Amino acid sequence: AQSVTQLGSHVSVSEGALVLLRCNYSSSVPPYLFWYVQYPNQGLQLLLKYTTGATLVKGINGFEAEFKKSETSFHLTKPSAHMSDAAEYFCAVNAYNQGGKLIFGQGTELSVKP
Amino acid sequence: GAGVSQSPSNKVTEKGKDVELRCDPISGHTALYWYRQSLGQGLEFLIYFQGNSAPDKSGLPSDRFSAERTGGSVSTLTIQRTQQEDSAVYLCASSFNGGNGNTIYFGEGSWLTVV
Numbered sequence: 001a002q003s004v005t006q007l008g009s010h011v012s013v014s015e016g017a018l019v020l021l022r023c024n025y026s027s028s029v030p031p032y033l034f035w036y037v038q039y040p041n042q043g044l045q046l047l048l049k050y051t052t053g054a055t056l057v058k059g060i061n062g063f064e065a066e067f068k069k070s071e072t073s074f075h076l077t078k079p080s081a082h083m084s085d086a087a088e089y090f091c092a093v094n095a096y097n098q099g100g101k102l103i104f105g106q107g108t109e110l111s112v113k114p
Numbered sequence: 115g116a117g118v119s120q121s122p123s124n125k126v127t128e129k130g131k132d133v134e135l136r137c138d139p140i141s142g143h144t145a146l147y148w149y150r151q152s153l154g155q156g157l158e159f160l161i162y163f164q165g166n167s168a169p170d171k172s173g174l175p176s177d178r179f180s181a182e183r184t185g186g187s188v189s190t191l192t193i194q195r196t197q198q199e200d201s202a203v204y205l206c207a208s209s210f211n212g213g214n215g216n217t218i219y220f221g222e223g224s225w226l227t228v229v
Contacts, residue, residue, distance in 0.1 A: 032215035043118075043205065044157075044220040051215030090157060099162060099170055100145045100212020106156040 002027045002093050006105035014113045019063075019078040021108045023091030026072065033074040034092040034102065035065055044090065050074065061085070086112045116140070118221035120206050126227045127196055135191045135224045139208030146189050147209075147218065148181055152202040160204075163189065164212040196228045 007022040025031055032051050036044040048059025055067040061084075065076045074091060091105040119138040127133050139146050148160040159173035163183045174180070178196075183189040193200055203223040209216045 032213075034218075036220075043222045044207075046217050046219075049215060049217065092157075094213060094215070100147070100164060100209060100214075100216070100218070101159055101162050101170060102147070102218055103159065104149075104157040 002031070002095050002103045004091050004093050004103055004105035006089075006091050006108050008108055009106060010109045010111065012111040012113060013081045015083055016080050019076070019081045019085065019110065021076040021089050021091075021110065023065075023074045023076065023105060024072055025074060025091070025093045027093055027095045029095045032094045033065075033067060034094070035059065035063070035074075035076050036090045036092065036104075038088045038090065038107075040087070047076070047089075081110075081112045083112050083114065086110055118206055118208050118219055120204075120221040120224050122224055123222065124225045124227075126229060129198060129228055130195055132192065132194045133196055133226060135193075135204050135206075135226070137189045137191070137206030137208075137221060139187065139189070139206070140219055143208035143210055143219075144186065145209040145212035145216075145218075146183055147207040148189070148191050149205045149207065150202045151205060151223070155202075157205070160191070162212065193226075196226075198228050201226055201228045 003026040005024045034049045035047040050067045058064045092102040144165045146163045150158045161181045162170040178194045181191045205223045207218045207220040209218045
């Protein structure tokens with residue numbers, strides 16, 4: 001069975017500081033991994049995804065994530081936080097033999113202080 | 115439209131009534147998903163349709179919940195005899211083809227309040 005754990009339901013950083021949102025997954029087969037962002041009162045938007053190939057994936061708005069198989073992790077980072085990054089972030093996993101179903105983590109709410 | 119369209123955007127219903135939520139996926143997308151997002155909760159998978167295959171209903175919380183997809187396009191999620199714990203945002207999503215790392219695109223959601 002697949003599962004996703006996001007460490008920290010709330011993360012607060014200062015504007016300009018590093019953003020690090022943690023995601024660990026459990027999957028018995030090679031996974032596809034995703035990060036989505038949800039701004040207040042909006043739907044989910046894809047930030048980035050890992051399917052195959054390069055393990056460091058770059059996404060929109062300056063975010064990137066690195067797939068580390070040995071650590072079963074897919075942490076999301078951004079070198080310098082902007083106020084506009086305040087939102088809820090969801091990590092998700094889809095194992096290739098589980099159809100198209102995405103399993104999501106509980107989400108991490110990011111706050112950015114001026 | 116260019117994106118996943120859901121209606122209604124907001125629905126207030128009395129406990130015990132039935133509700134129907136509609137989803138119009140992106141044209142050409144064969145995979146369609148329903149998720150539920152409750153206040154303070156993550157995203158809970160409900161059901162997944164892929165082409166003409168039998169749907170994956172493994173996430174439906176009770177037999178009061180059902181969904182259908184007609185003609186491989188529009189889908190309706192039906193909740194019978196609504197309960198207060200059904201209050202949530204119901205998100206529909208679609209992708210070009212389920213799995214294989216294809217991006218799943220979400221609609222804005224239908225906010226259901228049961229009073």
